Amino acid sequence: MAIFSFIIGIIYEEFILSNILMEIYSILYAGILSGGFAFVLQIYAQRNITPAPAAIIFSLEGVFATIAAWFILNQILDVNNLLGCFFILCGVLLSQLLL
Structure with a gap:
């Protein structure tokens, strides 16, 4: 590439x-x-680690990138960014609680 x-x-x-x-x-x-x-x-x-936790960790990549952009680059987060992070975190928490 x-x-x-x-x-x-x-x-x-x-x-x-x-x-x-x-x-x-x-x-x-x-x-x-x-x-x-x-x-x-x-x-x-x-x-x-097993594949399931690895997949969950990789699904958080966007959340970590968003937080880093806000913290390091002083990027302004709009509602879509915050809602996206919220839904991803909720999905990860649900998957962990149900396992």
Whole structure:
């Protein structure tokens, strides 16, 4: 997927090496820590739990992303965001209480 995105980017965007070099630390951080390291931790954690709790944890990804966007980026949450988080949390709680 990354190679495909790179090819499309070269076709449709202007390629300026100096701009890429200015942002190299951000690019490496996003690629290595956010992508690679998090993926390795996810695989390791999935090996040690059963599929049902793993699916429940993954369903909370949107909630965690919303909270992080609000907390870190000072993003304004509208009613749809809050209702979505609420319904996801209710679904997770219901699934845990019924198990």
